[in-house]
Structures are given as structure tokens and as C-alpha cells.
Amino acid sequence: MKKGNTVFFKNTPAILxxxxxxxxxxxxxxxxxxxxITLEDDMYGESTYEKAECKMLSTAISLAxxxxxxxxxxxxxxxxxxxxxxxISASFAARDFEFPFLxxxxxxxxxxxxxxxxxxxxxxxxxxxxxxxxxxxxxxAERQYRYPLELGCTRPPQSQWTVTGAGGLVLxxxxxxxxxxxxxxxxxxxxxxxxxxxxxxxxxxxxxIITP
Amino acid sequence: xxxxxxxxxxxxxxxxxxxxDPPTKHFKNCAAxxxxxxxxxxxxQFIRYMLSYIGLTGDELAGATSxxxxxxxxxxxxxxVYDRIGRYAGAGSIVPITGFANSVTSPAIEFKTxxxxxxxxxxMFTVAGAIIVFGVxxxxxxxxxxxxx
Numbered sequence: 210m211k212k213g214n215t216v217f218f219k220n221t222p223a224i225l226x227x228x229x230x231x232x233x234x235x236x237x238x239x240x241x242x243x244x245x246i247t248l249e250d251d252m253y254g255e256s257t258y259e260k261a262e263c264k265m266l267s268t269a270i271s272l273a274x275x276x277x278x279x280x281x282x283x284x285x286x287x288x289x290x291x292x293x294x295x296x297i298s299a300s301f302a303a304r305d306f307e308f309p310f311l312x313x314x315x316x317x318x319x320x321x322x323x324x325x326x327x328x329x330x331x332x333x334x335x336x337x338x339x340x341x342x343x344x345x346x347x348x349x350a351e352r353q354y355r356y357p358l359e360l361g362c363t364r365p366p367q368s369q370w371t372v373t374g375a376g377g378l379v380l381x382x383x384x385x386x387x388x389x390x391x392x393x394x395x396x397x398x399x400x401x402x403x404x405x406x407x408x409x410x411x412x413x414x415x416x417x418i419i420t421p
Numbered sequence: 422x423x424x425x426x427x428x429x430x431x432x433x434x435x436x437x438x439x440x441x442d443p444p445t446k447h448f449k450n451c452a453a454x455x456x457x458x459x460x461x462x463x464x465x466q467f468i469r470y471m472l473s474y475i476g477l478t479g480d481e482l483a484g485a486t487s488x489x490x491x492x493x494x495x496x497x498x499x500x501x502v503y504d505r506i507g508r509y510a511g512a513g514s515i516v517p518i519t520g521f522a523n524s525v526t527s528p529a530i531e532f533k534t535x536x537x538x539x540x541x542x543x544x545m546f547t548v549a550g551a552i553i554v555f556g557v558x559x560x561x562x563x564x565x566x567x568x569x570x
Contacts, residue, residue: 257534352531357548358504358527358531359503359523359526359530359531360504360507360524360527361506361515361520361523361527362508367441367442367443400431401431401434402434402435402438410441414434
């Protein structure tokens with residue numbers, strides 16, 4: 210059923226399990242207590258930040274599957290994406306698994322998009338279980354979108370930080386756990402924010418404020 | 422207020438965003454930039470005096486002073502100190518020649534993971550390239566004016 214831009218699910222797709230990996234800066238904040246694994250070293254024992262991002266994502270996916278108690282061959286599909294070119298972290302993380310992979314790109318809303326699409330697949334009966342996952346890394350995102358880390362430039366007070374972390378969850382039909390009842394598909398709205406340091410203003414406009 | 426056109430939406434929204442931004446501490450930033458920038462200049466002057474003791478004069482002296490400052494800028498970037506100074510000092514550490522050294526060294530370090538040739542060497546001037554292009558162009562134009570006037 211669809212109402213406006215929101216789709217409603219009938220057959221109660223539910224979150225069977227979830228896992229999160231986060232970096233050392235995130236550990237200091239409120240999300241740190243909810244993470245399963247916290248990195249002491251943001252390189253995660255790898256040679257580059259991109260490889261670290263990929264490893265975080267892969268770890269989050271395998272941990273979520275492990276926590277669900279399902280075998281890996283019971284997973285039907287992986288829906289995942291990240292912030293880098295050609296969603297390279299998600300694509301490379303998908304090498305570690307035997308189930309098929311659908312790559313998504315939706316910037317910061319990749320996780321919610323993956324849950325919406327995963328829930329639709331589960332609800333429609335096309336798959337029994339779907340894994341939804343997303344990851345990002347502060348250092349790799351800075352390099353992709355802004356300046357090198359060692360460049361001595363000032364950050365304005367309103368600048369935001371890209372999360373170092375990855376999260377994954379397993380969707381399946383169940384009466385237990387958090388159910389996915391509906392999902393709203395977002396529209397792209399460009400209100401002319403060009404400040405690379407103020408991503409929040411570009412991505413979360415509120416219509417009531419801008420409509421005169 | 423204004424009509425319901427796309428331009429007005431954008432204008433209203435950007436005005437709203439501006440009201441939500443935390444204020445920039447201009448006085449504190451200016452003071453930090455003045456202090457650190459002045460300190461870098463003092464260090465430069467100190468190096469200049471030291472080099473004049475070993476017998477350098479004129480253009481040689483100016484060149485050698487710049488080389489020492491560039492080296493220090495690169496070294497501090499490599500040690501991961503210069504970006505911390507920059508975060509505090511802003512223009513104070515960007516404007517002197519050490520800031521230029523930092524803008525060349527930092528992408529070189531960042532892209533080293535992509536290889537020595539296609540990574541470090543190719544991406545070294547991603548930040549400083551614009552400065553070099555317009556610096557050389559304006560140098561040529563000023564030189565031509567100087568030649569004919």
C-alpha cells in the first residue's frame with residue numbers, strides 16, 4: 210500500500226539482529242555505548258583508510274549475521290552502500306560473502322534506503338532474509354569531499370564530521386523484534402547550500418522554514 | 422515576505438541556515454592569526470640573522486631563509502603538527518611560506534597510499550596548483566608591464 214511517498218508493509222518484515230562498529234571519536238559520544246566493536250586505531254590494522262572502512266563494513270555485516278543465529282547460506286541478499294566513488298567499500302566488503310549484493314548510493318540516507326528496499330523485498334516474499342548495511346570513514350570522506358587531513362585549514366564552527374563507523378542489520382519475517390511497518394521515499398531538494406562544511410543544512414531542509 | 426518562487430525558497434532557506442550557524446569568533450581568530458603569523462615571521466627573521474652570520478648576503482640570504490622555512494613547514498606537516506597549528510591560527514599559518522609548503526606536502530602524504538607516481542607525484546599539487554598557475558600568470562603579466570612601462 211502506498212500513501213503519498215510512504216509505502217506500508219503488510220507482512221511485518223522485522224529486524225532480526227543488528228551490529229555496529231565505530232571509531233575512537235564516536236566512542237566518546239553517546240553512540241559509543243551502543244557499538245559492538247570500537248576501534249582503538251582508526252586504521253583498523255589496514256594500510257589505508259579505505260581498506261579500514263571496507264573492513265569495518267565487512268565486520269558489521271558478519272557480526273549482524275552471527276547475532277541473528279542464521280547460517281550465511283540462509284541470507285538471500287545484501288543491500289549496501291557507502292560514500293566513496295563506485296561505492297567501493299561496500300563492493301569490496303561484498304567479496305567476503307557468498308550471497309548476492311545490490312549496491313546502493315544515497316549519501317547519508319543509504320542506510321534508510323537499504324532498509325526500505327530490503328523490507329520491500331522481504332514483505333513481497335521475494336527474499337526471506339536481507340542484510341542491510343552501510344559504512345563510512347572520516348578520513349576517507351575528508352579526502353573524497355574536502356581537503357587532505359594534514360592541511361592546516363580551519364574548520365568553521367558549524368562544520369560537521371563524517372562518522373567513522375559501519376552498521377549492519379538482518380531483515381526477515383518475524384513476530385519478534387523491531388518491525389518495519391513503513392518507509393518514506395525522499396525527494397531531492399536543492400536549496401542552494403554550497404558550503405562543503407555544512408552538509409546538514411544541504412541534506413535536511415525543513416519546508417516550513419523556507420516556504421514564505 | 423517574498424513570493425513562492427524557487428529563488429525565494431533558496432534565499433529564505435539560506436538566511437535561515439545563517440541564523441542557525443554558531444557565530445565565528447572573529448576577534449579571537451584575528452588575535453590567534455596575528456600572534457602565530459607574527460611568530461612565524463619572527464622565526465624567519467631569526468633564521469635570516471643566523472644565516473647572515475655565516476656570510477650570506479642579498480638574494481642568497483633571502484633564498485636560504487625561504488628554503489629553511491619551507492623545510493620547517495614540510496617537516497611539521499609530516500610530523501602532524503602543522504594542521505593543529507593551522508586549526509588554531511587560521512590565516513596566521515596559511516599566509517606565510519610555511520603554509521604553502523604545508524599545502525604541497527599534505528596532499529603528497531595523503532595520496533601516498535595510491536602509489537608514488539600516480540598517487541603522491543600526480544596529486545601533490547591538487548591544493549597548491551591553483552596558486553602556482555595564477556602566481557606564474559600574474560608574475561608574467563606584471564613582468565611584461567614592468568618591461569614596457
